[in-house]
Amino acid sequence: xxxxxxxxxxxxxxxxxxxxxxxxxxxxxxxxxxxxxxxxxxxxxxxxxxxxxxxxxxxxxxxxxxxxxxxxxxxxxxxxxxxxxxxxxxxxxxxxxxxxxxxxxxxxxxxxxxxxxxxxxxxxxxxxxxxxxxxxxxxxxxxxxxxxxxxxxxxxxxxxxxxxxxxxxxxxxxxxxxxxxxxxxxxxxxxxxx
Numbered sequence: 001x002x003x004x005x006x007x008x009x010x011x012x013x014x015x016x017x018x019x020x021x022x023x024x025x026x027x028x029x030x031x032x033x034x035x036x037x038x039x040x041x042x043x044x045x046x047x048x049x050x051x052x053x054x055x056x057x058x059x060x061x062x063x064x065x066x067x068x069x070x071x072x073x074x075x076x077x078x079x080x081x082x083x084x085x086x087x088x089x090x091x092x093x094x095x096x097x098x099x100x101x102x103x104x105x106x107x108x109x110x111x112x113x114x115x116x117x118x119x120x121x122x123x124x125x126x127x128x129x130x131x132x133x134x135x136x137x138x139x140x141x142x143x144x145x146x147x148x149x150x151x152x153x154x155x156x157x158x159x160x161x162x163x164x165x166x167x168x169x170x171x172x173x174x175x176x177x178x179x180x181x182x183x184x185x186x187x188x189x190x191x192x193x194x
Contacts, residue, residue: 014171016049016063016086017098019160019178026146026181029161035177038164040112041148042097043136043156044180047090051100055082065089074126081122094129095136097160100168108168113139115168139164149181158182 023029050063052075059072067075071094084101087094099115100108102122107115116132116139125131136156140148145161152159163177 015173016051017169017175017178018173019162019180020174020176021179023179023181024183026149029145029179032179035163036165037142038113039140039142039145039148040116040162040164041138041140041145041152041159042132042162043095043152044097044158044160044182045088045090045093045095045156046158047088049086049088051084052087052094052096053082053084053101054079063087067094071128074129077124077126078129078131079123083123085119092128096123096129096131098168100170106170108170111165111167112162113164 021032023032048064050061050065052067053060053062054076057076059067059075061067075094078096081103082101083099083103085096086098086100087096089095096119098112099119100106102118107118116137119132123131125133130136136152138148138152149159149161159181161179161181162175166175166177169175
């Protein structure tokens, strides 16, 4: 199962990608290696995640929540092109955090910086569908990282720090170049046996 293409062959389904690392304070980042030094820092609201796909005028969902008719209509308004986006549902809002397909082409293997350009440059937020913007996403380097985190934490509790050069790694469940910044004490565990 180390070959991600095996997972992609089954009806094109794949898991939503989670950060591999979690830090509780920025100093914890010094223990992690292998990053380019360019970061995209964005809000990571808590809530169920799913892929939302628009194909022609039809909007479908693969994931942990459903969409009502009005929300499907709002998703169809964000772009005239076909797309598959990674979405978090939180407080009656749908936060688009990434894109894996655009205009009938795979974009998951493009750098995050290029994928964000697609989201910000070719799509528009609607009433309850929110795309990355200045209020919830910033591009920085190692030098400006602390200031950006401090600024975004004024409005957002959880942030995800993603290497700007990272791809989506479709078919994997955890990304080694994505870091969740959350000061809370909750941790994710998997029960293996009872």
